[in-house]
Amino acid sequence: MKKLLLGLTLVVGVSGVAQAAGDAAAGEQKAAVCAACHGAQGVSMVPNWPNLAGQHASYLSKQIMDIRDGRRSVPEMVGIVDNLSDQDIRDISAFYASQSGNLGQADPALAERGRNLYRAGDLAKGIPACTACHLPNGQGNSPAAFPVVSGQHATYAVNQLKAFRDGARSNDPNSMMRLIAEKMTDAEMEAVASYMLGLHGTNR
Incomplete structure (x- = not known):
């Protein structure tokens, strides 16, 4: 747990460095090829593919650059982002960040367990509350990506x-997410994921 908390402190400090801004208007045109999987406004119709609408530009930029540069493997993205410049990626990220986030509905059968894990974690298993990084309303932390x-x-x-x-x-x-996920069962992952789907950016 101490290692995880130290990691959080270091990441918040390092990730706070200002990045060049993207142009959302330019990004809308550049994101046309993304719409097939992620939807025209960044809400995917296929649950295996992420919703990008309303996501922090800092996070999106990091992920797309990681995929382009081989630090994150996403086979479906091979060839799509290979030739994007850093500015292209910032523009695309700015466009999706400017869109309204998805409104989902949690599974009532999983909501209570998911809420408990998200808001309180599991001290006995060393699982911290998701709110520590992703906030009670699920809106994350843009400076820390x-x-x-x-x-x-x-x-x-x-x-x-x-x-x-x-x-x-x-x-x-x-390794923050790896240290947390290795302590979670499939059922715990499903419960917390369902709860996050239904958060709607509120503090419930």
């Missing part, structure tokens, strides 16, 4: 948690 999780597809969120747990995804600063 911690993503918005409110309204994210539960299927996508579970897939990413499993990828962190299994080591298939390793672009999390200081």
